Amino acid sequence: MKDKLEIIGNMGLNWTVFRIKYEIEKKLGILQKHFPTFSYEEIDLRNYITIPDLMTGLRESRKRYFFSSISINFKDMKETFQLERAIEEADDICQQTFRYFSQHTFSYDHMKWHYNPDAKKSAPIDLHWSAIADLGSDFGDIKWIWELSRFSFVYPLVRGYAATSDDKYVEAFWTYFEDFIDHNAPEIGPNYKCGQEMSFRIMAWTFGLFAFLDHPLTTRNRIELMMKAIYHHADHVEKHFDFALKSVKNNHSLSEAAGMYTAGILFPYFDKAEKWRKKGKKYIQSESMWQIYEDGSYIQHSVNYQRLAIQDLTWVLRLGQINNDPFEEEFVQRFRQTVLFMYQNQDESTGRLPNYGMNDGAYIHPLTSCEYLDHRPALQAAWYVINGELLYKEVIVNEIVYWLAGHTALKEEVSKIIKQTSAFEQGGYYTIRNQDSFGTIRCASYKHRPVQADMLHFDLWHKGKNILADAGTFSYNTDMDNILYFNGTASHNTVMINDRDQMKKASRFIWLNWTKSKTIRFEQQNDYQIFEGEHYGYGDVTHRRGILQKRNQWVVVDDLFGKIDQEKFSLSWLFGVQNVKMLSNNEWIIYIGKEEQWKMKIYSTQDFSAGMYRGAEKPLKGWRSLYYGYKESFPQLVLESQTDQAVRLLTILEPIKEQHQISRDLSKLTLQDKQVNFNKIGSSRIFNIK
Numbered sequence: 001m002k003d004k005l006e007i008i009g010n011m012g013l014n015w016t017v018f019r020i021k022y023e024i025e026k027k028l029g030i031l032q033k034h035f036p037t038f039s040y041e042e043i044d045l046r047n048y049i050t051i052p053d054l055m056t057g058l059r060e061s062r063k064r065y066f067f068s069s070i071s072i073n074f075k076d077m078k079e080t081f082q083l084e085r086a087i088e089e090a091d092d093i094c095q096q097t098f099r100y101f102s103q104h105t106f107s108y109d110h111m112k113w114h115y116n117p118d119a120k121k122s123a124p125i126d127l128h129w130s131a132i133a134d135l136g137s138d139f140g141d142i143k144w145i146w147e148l149s150r151f152s153f154v155y156p157l158v159r160g161y162a163a164t165s166d167d168k169y170v171e172a173f174w175t176y177f178e179d180f181i182d183h184n185a186p187e188i189g190p191n192y193k194c195g196q197e198m199s200f201r202i203m204a205w206t207f208g209l210f211a212f213l214d215h216p217l218t219t220r221n222r223i224e225l226m227m228k229a230i231y232h233h234a235d236h237v238e239k240h241f242d243f244a245l246k247s248v249k250n251n252h253s254l255s256e257a258a259g260m261y262t263a264g265i266l267f268p269y270f271d272k273a274e275k276w277r278k279k280g281k282k283y284i285q286s287e288s289m290w291q292i293y294e295d296g297s298y299i300q301h302s303v304n305y306q307r308l309a310i311q312d313l314t315w316v317l318r319l320g321q322i323n324n325d326p327f328e329e330e331f332v333q334r335f336r337q338t339v340l341f342m343y344q345n346q347d348e349s350t351g352r353l354p355n356y357g358m359n360d361g362a363y364i365h366p367l368t369s370c371e372y373l374d375h376r377p378a379l380q381a382a383w384y385v386i387n388g389e390l391l392y393k394e395v396i397v398n399e400i401v402y403w404l405a406g407h408t409a410l411k412e413e414v415s416k417i418i419k420q421t422s423a424f425e426q427g428g429y430y431t432i433r434n435q436d437s438f439g440t441i442r443c444a445s446y447k448h449r450p451v452q453a454d455m456l457h458f459d460l461w462h463k464g465k466n467i468l469a470d471a472g473t474f475s476y477n478t479d480m481d482n483i484l485y486f487n488g489t490a491s492h493n494t495v496m497i498n499d500r501d502q503m504k505k506a507s508r509f510i511w512l513n514w515t516k517s518k519t520i521r522f523e524q525q526n527d528y529q530i531f532e533g534e535h536y537g538y539g540d541v542t543h544r545r546g547i548l549q550k551r552n553q554w555v556v557v558d559d560l561f562g563k564i565d566q567e568k569f570s571l572s573w574l575f576g577v578q579n580v581k582m583l584s585n586n587e588w589i590i591y592i593g594k595e596e597q598w599k600m601k602i603y604s605t606q607d608f609s610a611g612m613y614r615g616a617e618k619p620l621k622g623w624r625s626l627y628y629g630y631k632e633s634f635p636q637l638v639l640e641s642q643t644d645q646a647v648r649l650l651t652i653l654e655p656i657k658e659q660h661q662i663s664r665d666l667s668k669l670t671l672q673d674k675q676v677n678f679n680k681i682g683s684s685r686i687f688n689i690k
Contacts, residue, residue, distance in 0.1 A: 199259025297427020
């Protein structure tokens with residue numbers, strides 16, 4: 001009861017009342033009455049459109065779509081846009097071979113819209129969507145079913161056709177669409193459970209429809225069937241939108257608002273088009289203004305979900321520009337700020353960001369052959385749509401811009417924005433940069449639902465290599481050991497006390513005892529950069545962390561103090577590189593690339609034991625997940641000890657050629673003839689630089 005009351009306090013009374021009401025309506029069959037099943041064959045499209053000729057209306061709509069004047073010269077563009085890779089992917093799709101979450105490949109002899117290839121089980125195909133579970137079901141993780149039904153494969157098919165003019169890509173698009181309709185009766189089955197998934201289908205279907213509108217394989221019967229399906233999807237999303245708005249309260253509301261806006265702005269001859277357009281536009285703006293903090297960080301504490309939101313907003317803002325339906329400047333400025341947040345926390349050479357928060361594999365507009373982990377193509381498109389300029393000079397990341405805005409956009413100037421040391425205090429992200437390296441640290445008091453117990457986690461990057469890494473997510477619907485490892489404190493580069501997470505896990509997506517933190521200092525001092533912060537997730541014991549950077553030398557100080565009574569503590573470092581070797585009981589060599597080597601040396605006021613884990617099952621340690629549903633072994637160093645008094649741990653990372661000296665009592669450190677003094681544990685600050 002205490003836990004339930006805390007959930008109500010965290011989520012709010014309105015959320016609680018809505019969830020109770022919704023669950024009652026689901027159990028009583030009221031939702032099923034609100035969303036009755038029917039057949040598209042029963043629908044006369046003429047009753048829902050306000051113009052005499054649908055084809056005339058569609059051709060007018062195409063003039064107000066992204067690529068109405070685009071034609072690709074394959075010889076000129078194949079190297080720039082890696083279209084040969086696009087053709088390979090499109091060919092695989094034509095052979096019913098699909099990639100899931102940018103990592104897993106599955107081939108079918110027929111389309112399997114209700115099949116989970118990971119669990120090798122299918123969801124019910126004859127039940128109303130409200131009667132089907134999404135978590136804890138006997139068919140496994142529903143995301144594996146939704147992945148194919150998003151129709152994200154439409155984008156590679158369009159790219160393949162643009163490069164080759166091969167009719168097979170057009171036929172594949174329409175064949176798969178018709179097959180989906182044949183095997184997914186409206187409101188029946190798992191593919192109608194989520195309005196966000198239906199919105200993604202609306203976007204993908206419009207992309208294929210307008211790309212292939214004048215092709216002979218695009219028959220009138222196929223067009224009319226698609227228009228019925230788009231109408232039904234937009235109508236369903238609008239009627240069910242309160243669930244995303246009042247219950248889910250995250251990127252789902254942005255995606256569903258984008259789906260409504262897309263249908264409303266592109267098909268003004270639908271009788272409900274203006275309602276969809278206005279409602280979609282209203283909530284795109286209002287939801288963005290609270291989901292995106294003023295500093296540009298995102299409510300879901302996840303860089304992947306933040307990219308998903310950015311792709312939603314890029315899509316609708318560009319449609320608004322083309323259709324002379326401008327958005328409010330305050331919203332555009334908030335959108336601009338979230339792109340800048342991503343840019344400032346990004347590795348320059350790879351386009352990757354720290355693997356913070358939930359990573360569910362989403363890439364909703366995959367109009368690029370760049371790697372899934374490369375965020376540059378999505379950010380490039382967003383920046384152009386917002387500012388009319390490019391963010392990166394690398395032409396290989398430009399293809400999404402091309403599809404949304406045409407070839408003239410690729411000639412625009414590149415904005416001169418320097419990546420620099422930055423603080424994003426509302427979201428609790430602090431990034432320290434020098435010429436070759438950057439480190440990021442989390443220090444926040446949660447205002448909205450947390451997803452991972454990762455406070456004071458430290459990520460370190462050097463020349464494109466993620467030396468110290470975040471483990472990622474792996475899966476939402478796996479056993480509790482994996483959920484607790486990947487979401488919990490054990491997989492993050494921080495300290496645990498008594499093997500406890502910093503918060504209490506209540507369910508797959510709910511934490512209790514939300515962490516409170518305080519940033520003590522974040523500053524540059526001569527040729528040093530310093531962060532100091534602490535959190536209170538362990539009750540009477542405070543964990544304070546200080547990070548000091550000088551050139552490529554990084555010093556991490558962890559202090560534990562407060563009411564300490566025979567506490568067990570552990571310090572974890574998960575490496576993002578594979579080759580790490582032990583030199584002594586407190587020194588390790590990290591091999592970065594072929595030629596560069598760093599060393600890590602750890603000191604403590606308390607004796608400790610050190611263990612290196614790689615893919616261990618008991619205990620679960622030494623795992624990393626960069627793609628949803630996929631994990632691989634990486635070295636994870638864990639130091640453990642017992643203490644009945646305040647303790648300090650000191651971790652120093654530096655290139656093998658650098659040197660440091662430290663006093664026996666851990667009170668003084670010398671880096672390149674510069675002395676750093678440490679204050680006593682529990683003092684107002686850690687570092688005292690002379």
